[in-house]
Amino acid sequence: MFLKLKIFKYLLIYRFRKEFKTREALETWQNKKIKKHLKRVVKKSSFYSERLQKYNSWTAFPIINKKIFMDNFDAINTHGIEKEAAFEVAIKGEQTRNFSPMIKNITIGLSSGTSGNRGIFMVSIKERAQWVAYVVLNLLGFKFKKRKIAFFLRANSNLYTSAKSRLIDFNFFDLKKPLKENILSLNKYNPDILIAQPSMLREIAKAQQEKTINIKPSKIISVAEVLEPIDHSLLKRTFNQVIHQAYQCTEGFLAKTCSYGTLHFNEDLVKIEQHFLDSNKDRYHPIITDFTRSSQPIFRYELNDIIIDKQAPCPCGSIFKAIDHIEGRSDDTFVLESRDGKSVNIFPDFIRRTIIITCKNIKEYIVEQSGDKEITIYLDSQNFESAKTLLEEAFINLLKHYNVDDCSLIFKPEVPICNTSKLRRVKRNIKQ
Template sequence: MWQPWEVWYHQLKGHYKSWYQSAAGLRTYQRRKINKLLEHTSCHIRFYQSYKRATLYDYPIIDKSFVQEHFPYLNQAKLTSMQATQIGHNQAIEVHQSLGTAGLPGIYLYSTYEKIASFGNVLSKMFPKLFWKNKKIAAFHLSTEPYLATKFSTRKMNWLLLDLHRSFSDLINELQRFQPEVLVGSVQTLCELAKLQLSGKISLRCYHIIATAEVLTPLAENLIKSAFQQEIHQLYQCAEGSLGMTCKYGTMHLNEDEFYIEKEWIDHKRQRFVPVITTLKRTLHPLIRYRMEDILVLRNSPCLCGNPALAVDKIVGRCEDVLYFKQRVNSGLKPIYADTLNQVLGEVAPFVHQYQILQHSMRHLEVKIKADDFALAENAMSKQLQKLWELEIVEPPQLEFVRLEPTRLDQMFRTTKRLEKTAVPF
């Protein structure tokens, strides 16, 4: 019985903290938390016991593969990854497993208290204005253990969890009967619901739409907005934790209450970066200087909401989504990021329902298209891509256009993929 009250407490705490927290106060809070975390880990986490009295920047940068390889040395319970997956419904430990969209799945441990605190904080960001209102929330999920810990929820929230590994038609029937006020799902799931809504096959009246799991492209955003007549919010949620949420102005603010975030710049303009995160409140399985696999675009102007937390304009995608081409003026390589492609190809919306670009080599692109008129869509895509090659001053690759087969909603969808890994290591 105490767990819902704990969620409510952390939700309330996060709700009111957003009213008074300043940039200076946030940095002071982070420094205090980092010092406490490093003192704890150097005593209780075997891998870090040689780092006593070290500063944060003395610690090595690690990634998902490193964490999985050294799993029992990086968690306080000394569990192996195999033991972690067999925990089941443990009263003291929660397990998050990533979907394996980039490499092998990752496993991350939370104590029950850590999970409750994080869940309450997420709720405070998801519903900043609707704190006291009863809410009916439908959430589609891909993982076997949903990242949103609804079993800890309060009476004010009535959740419907929809597992995308089940029959989609059965899920739609449940959704129709439930009639949610809030809808949470992956981008492609929301797109499928938008098509059903526009065709009159379903009728949902939601006041809050939250996209998660996949990159929200302009093409997808326009479709979902037209169907539900709502602005689309985004939740930056993964197995490593809840890293960000859009505010009422549509700005993505990173969750610096729970993570200290370093920026690993990947372009000379210092706009795009890969976040290197340090968890501030987790001691069972802390992540210290953990390099994510996502690319974010920094927001240069402050947001009108006044939140001092780091703001980003958009989540571009995975590091493996970056395509490389030969430059015309020299022998170097030119990276073209997924957001650049999405922006240029946003103009094909009248002709193309969905697309995916696969780079087999720097001279060969496979362009998959879903459209009513394939020839018209192919022509529109060709023209836009030709503009892109001219703009970026790169050698134009050979384009192979094929039809995009129906995508599976129980798998992550990426609009760009670089298949040739060895030629252009990122």
């Protein structure tokens, strides 16, 4: 009950918060919020307390990243929880599929980073209430009507199930269960809102096309993986509606789509600085400062996701920064050697574009930099041989453009199935 009351409180606060008319008004409001938030945080976080003493203002804090954040886990979090204890509880929760692990009333969960790079998220009851209120208002949309929500996840958390109420029937589908079983129970459930990662949505769309199932969701939300154009168009075609996206990670709920399908940063929760990666200033790493979360405070944290800026204003009229698309992670940028011995970077979008432009009828693909001088291309195409010939030429041209001569191309006629791990269609995966 305590949680429900808190959710109600934040529903009211967020619902009646004033709208920002200009960027200046938004930024002034953000800066005020951050200062106030920091004042509270430094009382309990020795990491930020030391930073504030040393640098005087949060704007001068050195930028941190996932490694620094995890290395300083104990000093950053405001509940005095140790990293080892948090990992132990979170891992046990996943293994036993009991998703309500807690320490001192704090929900603990594992982030879905690649192995060896796992993070921990911690959420207090207050933060759970804020998250639910925000998601209900901004992502699900508040309605006085009972709605069924199907949520496909690698691991559930009581963060998500907190959204359950008389108006929201929330059904968790465990990605660890066999695909067929999940698809059939989804059909039986017939959700109003469907939330899943693109690789799962793709399977659902295929089943819908094959008429194995017949669901009629009024809203589809893609989460957890980059929504690639090839998957986006399949979903749009199958379900004939705007495909929504939520950009949420351990570091927070960062962005969501508006009614036009444009991703906007949630600048009423986080402040975004941009670390540009190219001279055109159209791709950047977001540096986030969150002024809502206090269990694991985040000030000037650089993500390694590559964001492509959307320059034109969105017809929805929002002044929140718009994202054209999320290109992938910087770790997935191909790094090759040019003929004069220089290291060259090829961003994932250039790989993606080469595939899509060259072969119109490809069903699926994965392109992987599999060695220092080796690229492997997995293809699911009706005519593999002709697709291979076309792509070979296109990739040689692409590499030529970067002055790379010495790189072998390997073609494979099937796309490996990735069960519960995140699907990345363009990735750098060099086995050491």
